Amino acid sequence: MPGSSYRIVEHPVISFKRGRRVVFYYNDRPVEAYIGETILAALYAAGYRVFSYSLDGKRPRGAFCMIGKCGSCLSIVDGVPNTRICIEPVREGVRVYRQEGLPTAPLSKNVVEPVEWEEAEADALIIGGGPAGLIAAKTLGELGLDVVVVDDQPRLGGQLVKQTHRFFGSREYWGGIRGYVIAEKLAREIMGMKNVRVILQGYAYGIYSDNRVGVAVRNPLKHVIVKPKMILAGTGACEKTLWFENNDLPGIMGAGGAQTLMNEYGVRPGDEALVIGSGNVGLIVTYQLLQAGVRVKGLAEIMDHIGGWFVHAAKIRRLGVEFYFKHTIIKAIGSDRVEKAVIAEMDENYQPIPGSEKVFDVDLVLLAVGLQPNYSLFSQAGAAMKYVPELGGLVPVRTWFMETSIPGLYVAGDSSGVEEATTAFIEGEIAALSIALRLGAGNRGVLIEKRRKLLDYLWKEYRQSPVVSRARMGKLKVTVSEEEMEKIRRGEA
Amino acid sequence: MEDYKARGYITPEELAGKGLLPSIERLEKGPIAIAECPEEIPCNICKNVCPFNAIRMDRIYDIPRIDPDKCIGCGVCVPQCPGLAIFIVDLSKPGKALITLPYEFLPPPRKGLIVKLLDRTGRVIGEGRIVKVWSYDKTWAVTVEAPRDKYMEVRALWIPEK
Numbered sequence: 001m002p003g004s005s006y007r008i009v010e011h012p013v014i015s016f017k018r019g020r021r022v023v024f025y026y027n028d029r030p031v032e033a034y035i036g037e038t039i040l041a042a043l044y045a046a047g048y049r050v051f052s053y054s055l056d057g058k059r060p061r062g063a064f065c066m067i068g069k070c071g072s073c074l075s076i077v078d079g080v081p082n083t084r085i086c087i088e089p090v091r092e093g094v095r096v097y098r099q100e101g102l103p104t105a106p107l108s109k110n111v112v113e114p115v116e117w118e119e120a121e122a123d124a125l126i127i128g129g130g131p132a133g134l135i136a137a138k139t140l141g142e143l144g145l146d147v148v149v150v151d152d153q154p155r156l157g158g159q160l161v162k163q164t165h166r167f168f169g170s171r172e173y174w175g176g177i178r179g180y181v182i183a184e185k186l187a188r189e190i191m192g193m194k195n196v197r198v199i200l201q202g203y204a205y206g207i208y209s210d211n212r213v214g215v216a217v218r219n220p221l222k223h224v225i226v227k228p229k230m231i232l233a234g235t236g237a238c239e240k241t242l243w244f245e246n247n248d249l250p251g252i253m254g255a256g257g258a259q260t261l262m263n264e265y266g267v268r269p270g271d272e273a274l275v276i277g278s279g280n281v282g283l284i285v286t287y288q289l290l291q292a293g294v295r296v297k298g299l300a301e302i303m304d305h306i307g308g309w310f311v312h313a314a315k316i317r318r319l320g321v322e323f324y325f326k327h328t329i330i331k332a333i334g335s336d337r338v339e340k341a342v343i344a345e346m347d348e349n350y351q352p353i354p355g356s357e358k359v360f361d362v363d364l365v366l367l368a369v370g371l372q373p374n375y376s377l378f379s380q381a382g383a384a385m386k387y388v389p390e391l392g393g394l395v396p397v398r399t400w401f402m403e404t405s406i407p408g409l410y411v412a413g414d415s416s417g418v419e420e421a422t423t424a425f426i427e428g429e430i431a432a433l434s435i436a437l438r439l440g441a442g443n444r445g446v447l448i449e450k451r452r453k454l455l456d457y458l459w460k461e462y463r464q465s466p467v468v469s470r471a472r473m474g475k476l477k478v479t480v481s482e483e484e485m486e487k488i489r490r491g492e493a
Numbered sequence: 494m495e496d497y498k499a500r501g502y503i504t505p506e507e508l509a510g511k512g513l514l515p516s517i518e519r520l521e522k523g524p525i526a527i528a529e530c531p532e533e534i535p536c537n538i539c540k541n542v543c544p545f546n547a548i549r550m551d552r553i554y555d556i557p558r559i560d561p562d563k564c565i566g567c568g569v570c571v572p573q574c575p576g577l578a579i580f581i582v583d584l585s586k587p588g589k590a591l592i593t594l595p596y597e598f599l600p601p602p603r604k605g606l607i608v609k610l611l612d613r614t615g616r617v618i619g620e621g622r623i624v625k626v627w628s629y630d631k632t633w634a635v636t637v638e639a640p641r642d643k644y645m646e647v648r649a650l651w652i653p654e655k
């Protein structure tokens with residue numbers, strides 16, 4: 001518990017820049033932290049693992065997604081309940097309490113004190129500062145358009161900030177560069193543009209009539225109503241979980257959650273780990289766990305072969321990580337954190353074969369079992385949606401130029417269907433160029449030619465690779481021509 | 494499904510079967526790259542970074558094929574490959590094999606260090622001395638002296654922490 005430090009001092013790839021040292025209070029006990037960390041990262045570094053309880057107060061909950069998408073870390077911060085401490089930056093002296101059961105409504109603070117209010121006009125509003133949104137902001141910003149970028153995290157980059165590996169694909173489209181380096185570079189460029197306004201810790205909660213978008217901003221509290229001409233939403237995706245006994249024990253975490261801890265904040269997510277799922281995320285995270293000094297005791301995959309790309313598997317196999325094919329987790333054991341995890345072999349009907357159980361002594365179980373697009377904003381806006389298993393769930397139907405059935409609302413990146421950062425960049429740029437063309441910015445011929453090249457590369461080269469054929473099939477199911485989209489809009493299709 | 498996908502590692506026989514290995518004569522002449530990248534993934538970084546135009550690839554998802562006449566084994570591609578899938582093997586020195594591998598762990602490698610040599614499954618199959626190290630963007634390219642008969646086995650190294 002408090003005292004032992006999980007902070008990574010030396011890392012082979014990342015140099016962690018920690019800010020000024022501060023002290024804050026968790027359940028009235030002082031905790032050391034560094035400016036730039038989130039409250040949860042600092043607590044985790046100090047050894048805390050339980051961050052909330054189930055509503056009946058019986059089951060402890062740990063960190064899961066680490067990006068403000070699940071409810072595992074809802075806490076009371078300076079009197080405000082239901083605060084997601086995984087995305088709440090630490091401040092000197094802030095008082096944080098663990099929430100047990102339903103919290104009391106903060107009648108004294110938020111409701112009584114009026115929140116500052118502002119209306120902002122823009123040519124384009126970009127919701128989500130991940131790969132799709134960043135590239136779109138850069139493209140539109142360079143064309144001289146007034147752009148507002150809203151992101152709910154304390155910094156730009158989305159999930160790029162924790163990708164420490166070099167990207168694949170062509171060098172023209174960021175191949176060969178580490179993900180977090182791309183994020184830093186794009187964020188710097190965008191922050192330097194006078195016509196691009198970035199709102200961090202801002203949550204775009206709804207799209208209203210007259211194309212108004214409500215944004216609730218934290219730190220300092222503010223309510224911004226943006227009235228853009230066009231909207232691009234690249235809201236990303238969140239991690240799925242698995243059903244098994246005790247799947248809510250602290251120490252069972254989304255693979256991306258562990259990435260946030262170790263690659264963004266330099267906090268080791270555990271000492272000994274078991275990884276579930278051998279898609280690219282599971283394979284890459286396993287490698288990164290090893291780099292962070294975590295012992296990986298095994299990787300279980302329910303299929304009889306690797307889900308992700310072979311090269312990622314080979315990288316960890318040659319460092320001695322064992323693969324358990326046709327296996328998955330059936331149970332976790334522990335009182336207030338994982339102490340053991342049990343996997344079993346599956347029969348043809350994906351039922352555990354009795355007697356095939358294997359027990360691992362681990363304090364960390366990472367679930368890398370896929371992502372689900374964050375679709376709520378599109379649904380709320382009334383866009384035509386489709387459930388596509390190949391893409392991870394519900395996604396908006398869109399044209400080849402990434403426009404949804406709501407005229408002027410574009411989609412790009414994982415929220416258009418889970419794929420990769422490389423395709424998110426390309427989709428984001430296609431959407432941005434389409435927005436620019438609509439608004440009459442730039443040289444029409446040049447923009448059309450640029451967009452044609454991107455579409456060709458995306459559909460005729462990149463997505464032709466057999467290893468991405470599933471995602472390609474999924475995207476084809478929800479991509480329609482302009483004429484088809486008009487029919488959808490008229491309610492004829 | 495290819496066998497290597499059901500295993501998580503590839504065998505020298507599978508690589509040879511796909512025409513991805515240089516001849517023993519070529520290996521004895523001097524260093525050459527071996528790309529253990531048998532899947533048609535959308536990546537052509539190695540082709541683009543090779544200063545000698547030694548990697549053939551028409552479409553982005555083609556399997557990289559190394560031209561034994563053009564590749565001089567310079568190693569530029571080793572630390573730049575996002576899949577960390579390229580190794581340089583040199584059998585031109587008698588009694589040993591020189592193998593260059595990518596490495597992204599701590600402690601950092603140093604010339605002269607004796608390290609553990611691992612095969613494709615992580616098994617320790619011997620020890621070797623580091624004879625050369627250099628790095629590109631935080632990835633080390635480490636050349637180790639390995640037992641000559643293990644030139645197709647050694648694919649990782651581990652530096653025991655002091």
Ligand code: SF4
Binds near residue numbers: 543544545
């Ligand atoms: S070793 Fe040098 S010459 Fe050979 S393929 Fe790699 S970069 Fe090209």
Ligand code: SF4
Binds near residue numbers: 536537538540576577
């Ligand atoms: S750079 Fe590496 S991963 Fe990419 S094609 Fe070449 S060998 Fe394969």
